[in-house]
Amino acid sequence: MTSISSLSSAFTGDDPGNRLFGPVPDVVGQSTSDADHPARVGFFTDTSVCIGCKACEVACKEWNTLPMDGADGRVDVLGLTGESYDNTGMLGANSWRHVAFVEQSRAVDLPMPTVGRPGDVGSPRPLAEPPVVHAEVPASATTAEQTAPQQTQSGDREIRWLMSSDVCKHCTHAGCLDVCPTGSLFRTEYGSVVVQEDICNGCGYCVPACPYGVIDQREDDGRVFKCTLCYDRLTDGLMPACATACPTESIQFGDLDELQARADARLAALQADGVEGARLYGRDESDGVGGVGAFFLLLDEPEVYGLPPDPVVTTRDLPSMWRHAAAGAAMAFGLALSAFAGHRR
């Protein structure tokens, strides 16, 4: 664990090792004195090939014996959300993989911009009204479908179905880990961030600290739970359960640098094919959390998938907050002292 002396420089202004913020070449080396630790591992989730089968969710629940939960994270509740095929709802204490389903449509400029129902020629349907997606999907593949995954054309509209398996990002600068007061959360030798359940006292501080809304408290238990990157499997030389179960290699597990190279190549290939909106999310080591261990290839803005567009670890501002807290405390002292000046009554 990080000692105070090694952190003190970060709190006095300059932070040469980027202990609180910024890129860190060797995140494991930052929290251990062991020089030959394993390489940092992670996930590359390529959402362009996700088919929404939820094998990852099931494998994760099975391996980690997570209790059944509804879309709001409550244990032993079964709920249908109506949010497309997503009945998991969100990541939480009992769902460590979550497949998001987003149904989208857009108008395309065709020679005949409106389509009427058979018979009512006089009242063309306005473009703003989305078509009934499931009934009107044509069997034939369109150009759009060939160039862009998860996309097809339907009359005057293009429709697509975005699917993405979300997971804990195992941040380089993990807010949850920074704020944990008991030392229950720790950085493993693989660079992942894991909760030690025998130490967690359920203070709940990590829950709002995570900029991605990943970690959560299990109601009937009191402690917090999240993805461990299958720490138990890693130590036995196995791949995490979700990556093992994924049939399309949408979830890829491996050494982080190798995954990053693979992701860069995949992005270039998609862009060369003319796929719009493809981007890597969490790949950039100069972002607000110093890059993440589990990053994504997305086909739309992050917030469409429920991800924050520009997450920042709040520990970045902690030195400034402590300084203001010290000044505030001094102010309170000053007020108390001056209250004793002047008349006795």
Add this chain to the structure above:
Amino acid sequence: MSAEVGAEMGVSLPGAGWRRADGAPAQRREGRRRRRAGDDPGVSMVEEAEFTSYYGRPVIKPPVWKQPDVPAYLFLGGAAGTSAMLGALADMTHRPALGIAAHRVAAGGALASVGFLIHDLGRPERFLNMLRVLKVTSPLSVGSWVLAPFSALTTATAGAQLLGWFPRLRRVTGAVAAVLGGPMTTYTAVLLANTSVPSWHEPHRELPYLFAGSAAAGGGALCTVFTPVDEAAPARRLAIAGAAVELAMTHRVEHGHGLVSEPYRIGRAGLLLRTARASTAAGTGLLLATGRRRWGAVAGGALVAAGSALTRFGVFDAGMTSAKDPKYTVEPQRERARAREAASSPGEERAGG
């Protein structure tokens, strides 16, 4: 390449024109979820046109901290901190009645604060794990290391005073407690500000002063209530000065941060903070006008203390509102990202429209 495709299809809308195909039903669902969560109907509904979210679900996890546990812990800890200062200074300036009252308020506040903190834990029996490590990156760890000795020292001081034991030693414990009283007033502000909750993190420069002012108002006011008027002058002055700081800083937090200031003005948080302001202002007026009379001191002190407590409840509630609605997370981040993109690539259109 991708920009070409976009142009070919005649698409120039943001996000290449893609819209959620089932927007309307998702919004209806959101309305249900909000009401079930016991939210105030005054909270404005999410406008889908302004920003995108995943079925209106929050991006971050709202804190699991309970009410009234955590806001009460914030108020009591702060009031105990300034009371400990009053107690030690009263000892030094020979104001025995003020000393007795202040030490008791400090001890009572500290113990109750610890009690609320432990009660809020998911595993209360493991509360001692808080003292397992000391981490400067965790305001709760630092806070625990302040709160633990502070509550022990204030309790020892007040207890020894009650029993008439160790007259010299208890001055020392009282003085050390007073020093710890400083951080007691502000570490809780850092505790809230160092989260991803937009309306707590954004005003992270103001919150420590707001909490320090509120603690001075709360501690001063409680000591004013419990001290005979002959000796209550310092407590009264502290309450008045603290109330002024509290009112000014709350105003800045309520208005200084654009969209993320909004939760401080709407819904339950808005109501709490408006009530707090009225209570604090009325109490301060009473203390100024009639604070030298017993009834004026009691009424004014009670109002200022209530204002201080309500302020903490309001700040807590505003944070919860901002965490539950994705717009407070997404919109400022989107703006920041856009500004950065514009700065790094001037004049260049983003690929794909």
